[in-house]
Amino acid sequence: MPDRTADSLSVEELAARVGMSVRTVRFYAGRGLIPPPRREGRNGYYGPDHIARLELVRELQAHGFTLSAIEGYLERVPDDATPQDIALHRTLLAPWMPDLPETLSRAELVERTGRDLADGDIEILVALGTVEPTPDEDVFRVAPAHLGLGVQMLDTGIPLDAAIAAQHIFTEHGRAIAEELTTVFREIVWPHYRESGQSPEAIRKLIEHYKPLTVQALVMSYEAAVNETQRETVRRRR
Template identity: 40%
Template structure:
């Protein structure tokens, strides 16, 4: 349940509902709808005007971050209800920073025809199953029939379908990538939380310093992704070099015999 909003301090920004919607990138209708669900605390009343502050904005931005991760509004309501009623603005900002997706969200659930239009080709059942097996497409069933959600990497996976590669090999490669990436994501998220976010949380910060820290996390995400790609390329090159050296050594050994 939403709690009452304390009177804003002298340095806090105040928004009308139109200004709040604009700042959060939502429509006024959507903003009012979220408020009607209790996802936002009531605004402060001054005469006949309703005023919102940075805490309302932080909650709206958190709702958007949760939606990017596939949370339903019911699940979002439960998550927001679990937060302390007196959570400071900086705490909300840090919570959202940890939730922010590492890449833009993919398309929402679409029909098979729309999926094939997005792919630019017809997709057979075996190809669809392969895309599901490697975690690139999610399939659900509702009253309209089968629905599909293409995830990050869908365009790359579709290109792979045109290569002369056995699908079992593609599934095995997808499983290997998923296994190691899951472990890497777990480790990197733990390091980010324990070594970067938590030390920042332990100190008092102004709103401007928190916003600057959020921008730092955005850059850190980009650099981390670039570092992962570079590390894989370096490791693959080292593996090729070691393999060539081993083959050269074995050839020299056979010639010596």
């Protein structure tokens, strides 16, 4: 089946391709978030550039951007940016967790973990950031990739106050590390990639590799710091 994306999609087909309503697509077009369609008589046709920009809009929405903020972001994307260039922006915005959070009832959470969960267990999972409460006390937002780790922490018998204290430390220092590494990426890594002359697709793959490598480097640094702290503790005791 041919790929009908070479400026041959009707507005209805474009809406279906990006998972939006026709009304929403037309609203965004009216706000200038996508370029005008190719015209043939009274008919307008859309293609890869429109798809890429609407997918970027959706990614920005998922990150909580307001409409005015989205408009400001897209104003900085050159008019002649290719769909591959725009995909780079989506790669930079993509969440670092391998799975998006899911919404589970308490019964579904019990089934997923394979164990009974007392109120205290739920509190610990919330403190660890694995589970997030919602206005409905029996419904939770769950990070699937981290749920197994949360259950293993429960198996250690960790006290609630220790879980809260640990999560506070991780959050405080994690935010500082994220801000500093973001500065490094923005001021050093990203300009280097852009000036390298590589294709947008090659740069996108490099960025995707950069994320897990950064996480692994952080884990290695933490492990080294823990070992050094243990050695220093032993030296003080001697």
